[in-house]
Amino acid sequence: MAAEQGGRSSALRVLEEALGMGLTPAGDAADAVAAEGAYYLEQVTVTEASEEDYEYEEIPDDNFSIPEGEEDLAKAIQIAQEQVTDTQILEQKTVLPSKHAIPEVIEDFLCNFLIKMGMTRTLDCFQSEWYELIQKGVTELQDVGNVPDVYTQIMFLENENKNLKKDLKHYKQAADKAREDLLKTQKERDFHRMHHKRIDQEKTKLINDLKGLKLHYASYEPTMRVLHEKHHTLLKEKMLTTLERDRAIGKINELQATFKNIEIGHGYHVPEIKVAHNYEKENTPEGPTQRGVREAREQIKHKTKMKDNKKDSEFPIDTQPDPNLNLFKENLCPAKFDYKLSNIFRLHELPVSCIAMHPEKDILVSCGEDHLWKLVGLPKGNVLVTGFGHTDWLSDCCFHPSGNKLATSSGDTTVKLWDLYKGDCILTFEGHNHAVWSCTWHSCGNFVASSSLDTTCKIWDVNSEICRCTLYGHTDSVNSIEFFPSSNTLLTASADKSLSLWDARTGKCEQSLYGHMHSINDATFAPRGHMIASCDACGVIKLWDFRKLLPIVSIDVGPSPGNEVNFDSSGRVLAQASGNGVIHLLDLKSGQIHKLMGHDTEAHTVVFSHDGESLFSGGSDGTVRKWS
Structure with missing residues (x-):
């Protein structure tokens, strides 16, 4: 058991x-x-x-x-x-x-x-x-x-081991490649770091040089101002001397004609009198500048001879009173600020550059960058006349004082005069080297002034069809030009940050106004003529006393640029078209600023109606908007 x-x-x-x-x-x-x-x-x-x-x-x-x-x-x-x-x-x-x-x-x-x-x-x-x-x-x-099954298990483990070894090999290769990329990246980083340090040193050096140049420039600026004043004085003396010389030549020609008549009537032989300066030129070798001046004068004389029936126009007396001043005193429209967008006129395919009101009728003209100007009837906004002829964008337009003609300036370097009843171009002025920014009529209707990107202004005679005078003095583009009502005084605004007042008869700069820190885009006279308004590329508006030629006030509504300024007929409201699409209305009595919001894009131009009840503005979307 x-x-x-x-x-x-x-x-x-x-x-x-x-x-x-x-x-x-x-x-x-x-x-x-x-x-x-x-x-x-x-x-x-x-x-x-x-x-x-x-x-x-x-x-x-x-x-x-x-x-x-x-x-x-x-x-x-x-x-x-x-x-x-x-x-x-x-x-x-x-x-x-x-x-x-x-x-x-x-x-x-x-x-x-x-x-x-x-x-x-x-x-x-x-x-x-x-x-x-x-x-x-x-x-x-x-x-x-x-x-x-132990054998199967062992085989499975061996396969797993082989796979792990393969993965390990791949991981080692990836690690080696990553190590190489890391070394390469570190080298590139060191290179860029050294390059950055070198650039930083160069930047510091340039900043120091720039500071030194600014100090150097500041030391030269008073000297340059004095030289400009001397230059203007010399130009004035030169123009006066030229006028006296031309007057003396005219007297000599009259005396010669008188002597010839005496010789013919009485049989006496009178020797011909030679002008002193012509005699000197005959015996003095000419330089390239003198030769060019002489050839230009000969061409002008040749054109004048060919146009026997077209004589040079005479500038009116500068002391004539403005006929509209009495109207302003009697019928001043009340100032209005509560404008609301009432209508939109789609007139151009490209941006609108300028709007001008007819001096007598309810008609306006709009100019666009599509090379066209259009005469528009109000209040419906129907197009009456379309002007074709310019080969580039239009920059400005201005009505003849009588209202039957129109002057336009363009980027094709020309100024054209148009018959408004037919819409045909009746005259073209050519002479500027670059785009023409602005144009204006003299109150007598015989002269047109233009300003250009080539830093010059020109005064054109409508009757003789020639350039009577070229205004030199600005050092950058002249963006705006305007005649003072019923006078021979011209106002120009330039990208060199200055305003200038010129005598159209002599071509001399009478006074320059400094105060803007940026390029001045537009300047205009108040209706009564006692004030000047200007705006610059950073939205700063300045008001100047035209009688004392001193600044009154400066208003910053930037940072968007101010493209154009215009007074209403009462002279109390100043409108500015801004680059952000806002129309700023400045109350000159209270100093308040009202804004009109309605443009989706940039606003280029703004103008009041004659009664002040409406306001028109043009934008870069090709539309003209009516505010009432």
Whole structure:
């Protein structure tokens, strides 16, 4: 009996070891059977009577004893299964499961294991007890899982190892490439850092040089101002001398004609009198400048001879009163600020550059960058006449005092005169070297003045169709020009930040006004003539006392540029067209600024109606907007 118990203990121990190992394929068991000899399993049927009369032999075992009874055996099997479960859990932590697991029956596994180990007695004992328990129904066959395939698992791990080695190789290559890129980037960074330091040093040096040049320029500016004054004085003396010379030549010509008449009538021979300066020119070698002047004079004389019926116009007396002053005093319209957008006239495909009101009728003219000007009837805004002829954008326009003619200036360097009834060009003035920015009529209607990008202004004689005078003095583009009403005084505004007043008869600059810090875009006289308004490229509006030629006030409505300024007929309201599309209305009495918001784009020009009830503005979207 003790031997039987010892056999059972050995069988259980071997069972636990086998369950703990859990790694014997069925194929190995078959090989073991073939190697040990021929073994087979015999099915034994146990009846109920034999179960009661069966006596087991006790096998002594000092190390292990298994409790008797069916419950104790089931408990032992349960403990063994728990150990197997724990072992599988530990294996799952370290070994990945096999892709192809082979299902095994637990008894076949144990039998094969015992046969392979040569433990026949333990095998007989296990089979007897196992089938006895199955027969009694104490235990049930359960699916204890799959026996892992070690070879498959090893192959899987080897494949994983190869893949990891490949990934490691790729990572090493990527790391080497990243290291090279890092070194290259560091070199480029060092290069750009050195370049930045060098540029910074050059910038500091240029700033210092610029400061020095500013100081140097500041020291020369008073000298330049004095030289400009001397230059203007010399120009004045030169023009006066020229006038005296021309007057003396005229007297000499009259005397010669008188002597010829006397000679013809009385038979006396009177020697011809030569003009001194002509005699000197005949005996003095001419330089290139003198030769050019002489050729220009000859051309002018030739043109004058060809136009026998076209004589030079005479400038009117400068002391004539303005006929509109009495009207202003009697019929001053009240100042208005509550304008609202009432109508939009779409007249041009490109931006509108200028608007001018007819001096007598409810008609306006708009000029655009599409090379056209249009005569528009009010209040409907229907186009009456369209003018074609310029080959570039139009910059400005001005009505003849009588209202039957129109002067336009353009980027094609010309000034054209138009017949408004027919819409035809009747005269073209050519002489500027660059674009013409502005034009204006003299109150007598015989002269047109123009200002240009070539830093000069010209006075054109409508009757003789020639340039009577060129005004030199500005050092940058002359953006605006305007005649003072009923006088020979011209006002010009330039990009050199100065305003100038000229005598149209002599071409001399009488006075220059300084105060703007940026390019002056436009300047105009107040209706009563006692004030000048100007605006610059940073939105600063300045008012000047025309009688004292001193600044009155400066108003900043920037930073958007001021493109044009205009007074209403009362002279109390000043309107400015701004680059941000806002129309600023300045109340000269209270100093308040009102804004008209309606343009979607830049506003280029603004003008009041004669009664002050309406205001018209033109923008870069090609529209003219009416405010009332």
